[in-house]
Amino acid sequence: MNSLLPLILLIAVTTILQSASSPNIAFIIADDLGVEDTGFMGNPDIRTPALNELAERSTVFERLYVASPSCAPSRGAMLSGLMPFRNGAEPNHTHVRDDVRQLPQYMRDLGYEVAAIGKIAHGTDDRAGFDYVDRDISLENIGIVSDYLSQRESDEPLLLMVGIKDPHVPWPNKPFPHYKPDSLILPAKLINTSDTRLELARYYTDVERMDQQVAATLEAIETYLGAETIIFFTSDHGAQLPYGKWNNYESSVRVPMLVCWPGIAEAGRRSRALISFVDILPTLIEIAGGTPLESGYGSNQIDGRSFLSLIKGESDRHRDYVFSTNSSANHHTYPLRSVCSDHFRYIRNVYPELNFTCQTDHNPTAQSHNLWVSWVGIAKSDPNIARKVQEYHQRPVEELYDLRADPNEQRNLAGDPEYLQTLRKLRTITDNWIRLSGDTLEIHGEPMRLLYPLEQ
Numbered sequence: 001m002n003s004l005l006p007l008i009l010l011i012a013v014t015t016i017l018q019s020a021s022s023p024n025i026a027f028i029i030a031d032d033l034g035v036e037d038t039g040f041m042g043n044p045d046i047r048t049p050a051l052n053e054l055a056e057r058s059t060v061f062e063r064l065y066v067a068s069p070s071c072a073p074s075r076g077a078m079l080s081g082l083m084p085f086r087n088g089a090e091p092n093h094t095h096v097r098d099d100v101r102q103l104p105q106y107m108r109d110l111g112y113e114v115a116a117i118g119k120i121a122h123g124t125d126d127r128a129g130f131d132y133v134d135r136d137i138s139l140e141n142i143g144i145v146s147d148y149l150s151q152r153e154s155d156e157p158l159l160l161m162v163g164i165k166d167p168h169v170p171w172p173n174k175p176f177p178h179y180k181p182d183s184l185i186l187p188a189k190l191i192n193t194s195d196t197r198l199e200l201a202r203y204y205t206d207v208e209r210m211d212q213q214v215a216a217t218l219e220a221i222e223t224y225l226g227a228e229t230i231i232f233f234t235s236d237h238g239a240q241l242p243y244g245k246w247n248n249y250e251s252s253v254r255v256p257m258l259v260c261w262p263g264i265a266e267a268g269r270r271s272r273a274l275i276s277f278v279d280i281l282p283t284l285i286e287i288a289g290g291t292p293l294e295s296g297y298g299s300n301q302i303d304g305r306s307f308l309s310l311i312k313g314e315s316d317r318h319r320d321y322v323f324s325t326n327s328s329a330n331h332h333t334y335p336l337r338s339v340c341s342d343h344f345r346y347i348r349n350v351y352p353e354l355n356f357t358c359q360t361d362h363n364p365t366a367q368s369h370n371l372w373v374s375w376v377g378i379a380k381s382d383p384n385i386a387r388k389v390q391e392y393h394q395r396p397v398e399e400l401y402d403l404r405a406d407p408n409e410q411r412n413l414a415g416d417p418e419y420l421q422t423l424r425k426l427r428t429i430t431d432n433w434i435r436l437s438g439d440t441l442e443i444h445g446e447p448m449r450l451l452y453p454l455e456q
Helices: 002-021 049-056 071-080 103-109 144-151 194-224 277-287 369-379 383-393 417-437
Strands: 025-030 059-065 113-118 132-134 158-164 230-235 254-260 322-326 336-340 344-349 398-402
Touching (some): 025 194, 049 194, 049 230, 049 254, 103 113, 103 158, 113 144, 132 144, 158 194, 194 230, 194 369, 336 417, 344 417
Parallel strands (some): 025 158, 025 230, 113 132, 113 158
Antiparallel strands (some): 230 254, 322 336, 344 398
8 A cells, every 4th residue: 555655646746736837727808898997996886796806816907908999809919919910800800810820729739628608709700729619608698607617528727718798789778777877977088968878877787797797707617617727807998988999098908907816916916017918828828838939020929928927926017018009990990009108108090181980989870879979969069079079080190198197198298399209209119110010000991981070
């Protein structure tokens, strides 16, 4: 019997080491969730108890920036580690090129099974190469993750990616009773109309529906994968509200991220380090025991770089600058490029001679369009609102915002002589990035005419 002890100990130690080097990972991503639209990010109007509890057990990364503020380019960048114009999924409703390796392929090389439940890659087909795909997730089908995990037979380590469709439109027609439109605190950029408040209440209701699905997902993970599972939570970009989705403002491209890793990621810590969505792929590869690809602009290099040391608390900085793009086609006018530093946001409106449009203001069938119509209606009799509506459509070639003094980006400093040096620096950084990365600033589709032009 004693002769078996060394063998038993060896097997036990080997099992522990394999578990440590190949941990189960759950990656949960919401759809169209704004950075400030949860309780753990400080919104007092929204009820997100599951995420608030997860945040207490997690490190909260407050400055994660998506590569593009629309679904397909954002998710394509996350899965490839490449910016949209490099991976092929630049306008919305497109796909990463078939010759580009994506996250499931890298993880399978490391011995992982990779499952996608809900919306992870964009579209109905699976070009990303997941081992298991089931898109039918909703509040009405809340047990879908539990059903999958309870029937799973593989003993390989698992990367479980769960894409919750809410709060993507359509939002519920009737808000939950506790979201009373007249009592909500309006985001600084929105115009105060009854339609604005109603759409916000509907959106907040959908955020809470998302949180209920997060709760069920977390329960299933703990039951079947164990409390030691590494959990990520984030969003693909901002909400479908004016100045949100399809723009390049903080409310468009900045999203929250939680990382719960018992014993590794310090619970309750908040980080303001700059992180890009393209950094997710190399980070997951390194967590899984692999060596991340080299970051750069060569054919065998990616744009992302691992932030594992940031998660472990071994550093408090990651990037000096984070870039974001937008090149969507349907109901959109022209490309946007932006760069964010610790202190400032710079935006390049590539074709400022054209009117900026997106789904919210241009598509009569889009959710929140009634909100925009209400803005145009009061603009006819209110010069201040008319100016704001006009400025939404007619944007300058450059925008510059001091994110410390003006976090809601209300004052464009691009024409202020006091900030000329900062403007020139960020302009040069953007120009160099465009040149080195091979970005062609391509415009996809025809420019849109204004549906509701104001009289000049």
